[in-house]
Amino acid sequence: MGDIKLTEFGAAETVPGSKLLLKTGQKDYLIDVGKNYKDKEENLPFEAKGIEHLILTHGHADHMGELLKLRKEGFKGKIFSTHETAEITKLQLKQDVSSVFFYNRAIKGKRYQHGPDKGKFIPFKKAEYSKEDIESSMALFESDNKEPGIPYEKQITISDEAKIMFYEAGHIPGSAQILFEISSEGRSLKLLTACDLGRTDYKILGHPRADTPIVKFPRTGFKENIDYIVVESTYGDKVHNSLEDSIKILEEAAKDAAKNSSKLIIPTFSIMRTHMLWNFLFRLNQEGRLPDMTFYSSSPTADYVSKIILGHIENLDEKALQEFANNNYNPFYFDKLVHHKKLEDTKEALKENKPMGIIAASGMCEMGRIVPILERTIQDPKNIILLTGYASPRTRAYNLINKEKQIRFDGKLVELKADVRKMGGLSGHADKEEIIAHLKSIHDPEKGEQFKGVFIKHGEKEACHKLRERIIEAGYPPETVHVMKKNQEYVL
Ligand SMILES: [Zn+2]
Structure with missing residues (x-):
């Protein structure tokens, strides 16, 4: 044998x-x-x-x-x-x-x-x-x-x-x-x-x-x-924290940004993590828990992954199937979530003096659109950076969560004055x-x-x-x- x-x-x-x-x-x-x-x-x-x-x-x-x-x-x-x-x-x-x-x-x-x-x-x-x-x-x-x-x-x-x-x-x-x-x-x-x-x-x-x-x-x-x-x-x-606690941290951060008319920056991964965040925002909005502010998602990769997900809708869970039944109002497309195809659009939005949320990759803040977005926002003490999980050493996310005084962006050091928070439990x-x-x-x-x-x-x-x-x-x-x-x- x-x-x-x-x-x-x-x-x-x-x-x-x-x-x-x-x-x-x-x-x-x-x-x-x-x-x-x-x-x-x-x-x-x-x-x-x-x-x-x-x-x-x-x-x-x-x-x-x-x-x-x-x-x-x-x-x-x-x-x-x-x-x-x-x-x-x-x-x-x-x-x-x-x-x-x-x-x-x-x-x-x-x-x-x-x-x-x-x-x-x-x-x-x-x-x-x-x-x-x-x-x-x-x-x-x-x-x-x-x-x-x-x-x-x-x-x-x-x-x-x-x-x-x-x-x-x-x-x-x-x-x-x-x-x-x-x-x-x-x-x-x-x-x-x-x-x-x-x-x-x-x-x-x-x-x-x-x-x-x-x-x-x-x-x-x-x-x-x-x-x-x-x-x-x-x-x-x-043992993971409960998801409700994580969603509450997101809700609180959004409410604080709305109150201070500041920016809530959420660095995240473009496969699944971004989609989870959209979903949480959608559900908070449905429950009347989301303040009156726009969330800009600046991630063409996440948008591409959305197409992959919706291309096999038969594999989604039952609740998601109900949520996606409406093409114009669902976790990926609703009034408070705006998708930016170009980074330039996000940079323009950042100049506006109003509360907003920005979601972009990558989660470790090492590459992707989040880098120029952070460079423009971390020096304002009113802004909130909300990290969505583990930050591995040697990454910019690690320096953010450890609240280093200055963060390096290719060639220049930027003062970190923004409020850095962490949302666990999303594993x-x-x-x-x-x-x-x-x-x-x-x-x-x-x-x-x-x-x-x-x-x-x-x-x-x-x-x-x-x-x-x-x-x-x-x-x-x-x-x-x-x-x-x-x-x-x-x-x-
Ligand atoms: Zn895996």
């Missing part, structure tokens, strides 16, 4: 760089090919030519960012993902390639460092890939009609020994849990990947709260008898208790059900090990619960 083995080459006891290899006696399948921002690899840690197929869980860079490298190193198989993931992947690759050209031109190859290495200039990376590389990689996506990608909950035979099915993961549009059914050399097993996994259905947790808008909750209630599960652990040692990742609820929804030890193996990855070391303890406490036998070590082969 042939062994079936699982190896994580990147996101083991750390978050970025997901590259999970599933090896049967006959073939190798790669699940995600993510970028690792922490320690950049020159080459992929496995033979790209030997990979039969690539299967993508979703379109975040830490899950698909090394796709062009995989292709360049000789990968010739097919790529399987949902429709939305294929489209978001294409968008990410395009941005990645064009930003290198843009930055090299704009800042002459040198990039200023924020945070601990403040003041150092490091060379910006050279352009490695072209538009042709993107086109040839996108041509590898399997499609069930004219567009790349395949629908949720449609079983696809990917080889003579393997079938896959995508189930909703509730993390970002297109994100999927993947169920593998392998029959190889007399063995057969079912493996589910739940990474990245979104927030759990609060009805399951038994304490209903505000829900994450747009995406459905992760699929639970699998009928198949799942043997093994791979689960993420980004928040494996934490698209399940927290510790939500992960447990998800596992129990599949196999509940209290009912005598068990997995043959639970594999924990995609979390910092402490989060992974704390989650393991919590899973064991929930009744899963210690010998079946593993924190994945980088490059280690686990026999299923």
